[in-house]
Amino acid sequence: xxxxxxxxRDEGDPSVLTDLxxxxxxxxxGRAFDFRLVIDGEGRIFDSAVTNNEASxxxxxxxxxxxxxxxxxxxxRQQAKQALQTAHNQPGIPVDLDVIHISDSGIEMPAxxxxxxxxxxxxxxxxxxxxxxxxxxxxxxxxxxxxxxxxTLRQVETRYRQLLEMTEEALxxxxxxxxxVVEANAAANRLLxxxxxxxxxxxxxxxxxxxxxxxxxxxxxxxxxxTGRHEPLxxxxxxxxxRLGLEAKAxxxxxxxxxxxxxxxxxGAAANDDLNxxxxxxxxxxxxxxxxxNEGNIKAANQAFTRLVEATTSAEITGRHASQWLGRTSxxxxxxxxxxxxxxxxxxxxxxLRGTFGAMTDVEISASTMVKGPEPDYLxxxxxxxxxxxxxxxxxxxxxxxxxxxxxRVGQVPLKQLTKESTGIIEALCIDAALKLxxxxxxxxxxxxxxxxxxxxxxxxxxxxxxxxxxxxS
Numbered sequence: 001x002x003x004x005x006x007x008x009r010d011e012g013d014p015s016v017l018t019d020l021x022x023x024x025x026x027x028x029x030g031r032a033f034d035f036r037l038v039i040d041g042e043g044r045i046f047d048s049a050v051t052n053n054e055a056s057x058x059x060x061x062x063x064x065x066x067x068x069x070x071x072x073x074x075x076x077r078q079q080a081k082q083a084l085q086t087a088h089n090q091p092g093i094p095v096d097l098d099v100i101h102i103s104d105s106g107i108e109m110p111a112x113x114x115x116x117x118x119x120x121x122x123x124x125x126x127x128x129x130x131x132x133x134x135x136x137x138x139x140x141x142x143x144x145x146x147x148x149x150x151x152t153l154r155q156v157e158t159r160y161r162q163l164l165e166m167t168e169e170a171l172x173x174x175x176x177x178x179x180x181v182v183e184a185n186a187a188a189n190r191l192l193x194x195x196x197x198x199x200x201x202x203x204x205x206x207x208x209x210x211x212x213x214x215x216x217x218x219x220x221x222x223x224x225x226x227t228g229r230h231e232p233l234x235x236x237x238x239x240x241x242x243r244l245g246l247e248a249k250a251x252x253x254x255x256x257x258x259x260x261x262x263x264x265x266x267x268g269a270a271a272n273d274d275l276n277x278x279x280x281x282x283x284x285x286x287x288x289x290x291x292x293x294n295e296g297n298i299k300a301a302n303q304a305f306t307r308l309v310e311a312t313t314s315a316e317i318t319g320r321h322a323s324q325w326l327g328r329t330s331x332x333x334x335x336x337x338x339x340x341x342x343x344x345x346x347x348x349x350x351x352x353l354r355g356t357f358g359a360m361t362d363v364e365i366s367a368s369t370m371v372k373g374p375e376p377d378y379l380x381x382x383x384x385x386x387x388x389x390x391x392x393x394x395x396x397x398x399x400x401x402x403x404x405x406x407x408x409r410v411g412q413v414p415l416k417q418l419t420k421e422s423t424g425i426i427e428a429l430c431i432d433a434a435l436k437l438x439x440x441x442x443x444x445x446x447x448x449x450x451x452x453x454x455x456x457x458x459x460x461x462x463x464x465x466x467x468x469x470x471x472x473x474s
């Protein structure tokens with residue numbers, strides 16, 4: 001709510017309106033507003049008129065002989081008095097005012113006034129702002145409804161994706177026009193693409209099937225596209241000749257046609273899963289264990305590793321690339337795999353694990369090649385050493401005492417931190433040398449180093465240098 005005064009600026013010919021009386025001008029201007037009031041010098045409403053029926057429920061036409069201030073909400077009355085006084089003292093200059101009127105029945109009406117003083121009276125032209133307020137409220141309600149619908153859709157999509165990933169059956173959605181995979185769950189990636197997460201999405205289908213099965217699948221898609229039905233189909237994998245049952249259904253999505261495909265592994269798939277499983281004793285081991293294929297895709301993980309990466313079950317991470325959790329970047333895993341390919345085993349490789357919810361855990365990895373040949377598997381044993389690292393490098397402990405100690409931490413902390421620690425080592429060595437040179441006299445050491453005593457004491461405390469009691473004066 002505010003008051004502003006605006007000098008009238010007539011950019012046209014003012015002589016056009018000179019023949020109109022003040023009452024005629026008042027009547028004319030009143031037509032442009034929802035209602036008009038004439039207020040006398042004592043602040044009482046002398047005359048009123050309503051031109052908008054929507055404002056009539058407030059009955060401003062019945063306000064004659066009432067104090068204008070009494071029709072206004074208490075919190076706006078002081079402001080209204082000031083505006084009325086300004087209009088009375090400055091005749092001919094309009095004063096803008098926003099107030100809230102309250103009727104005898106308690107109806108509130110926000111109004112926007114233009115007050116114009118003329119002699120002993122003041123003319124008030126006002127617009128009912130309730131339509132604007134209602135429009136704003138409708139807009140706010142629409143925005144809130146859209147926001148609620150958005151979050152509802154997000155929740156539905158989350159449930160859909162969770163269910164898609166939880167099922168052990170291979171599920172795919174194929175675009176009928178392009179023949180490319182639109183969606184594929186983890187089971188489909190494990191079955192048809194060797195386990196790489198999302199490796200099927202965006203690629204042509206069929207993929208990973210024997211040539212004769214691909215031809216049969218094309219015929220099946222044509223039958224589904226034309227009739228909506230198909231005979232049961234048995235297909236074979238290109239890699240192992242594994243028998244699979246396939247079902248497909250055509251679904252219209254807007255102007256597009258999609259095939260929903262379900263592939264059910266037969267007996268051979270269960271046998272293959274057994275080959276990828278970890279031994280029971282390793283699954284219960286206290287350290288994390290991980291079985292990777294030659295490309296770094298996770299074939300199996302034990303309970304300890306599942307907890308380290310903040311997953312609920314091993315099924316959530318099986319079939320995905322290990323770099324999603326292992327190492328600060330994918331470089332860490334690439335270095336490890338390259339060493340395994342050339343040496344068959346790696347011991348005490350320092351790295352970190354990134355949890356699903358952002359937790360970072362310092363780990364040491366020992367790894368070995370399990371199956372030699374063109375497509376070997378690798379077994380990784382992952383040990384949580386965050387407590388050990390914290391004990392060696394606590395935030396309040398002295399910095400490393402040599403460059404060798406810092407270089408051993410390469411791969412565990414960023415280069416920026418290592419550079420900062422190197423600077424700290426140099427400062428600590430200089431302070432230690434100054435104390436020895438001055439016979440542990442801190443005042444003299446500070447003077448030699450060009451530091452104030454307070455700065456020297458702070459660095460002594462920070463680096464743990466000169467902790468024994470020393471004299472202040474020589």
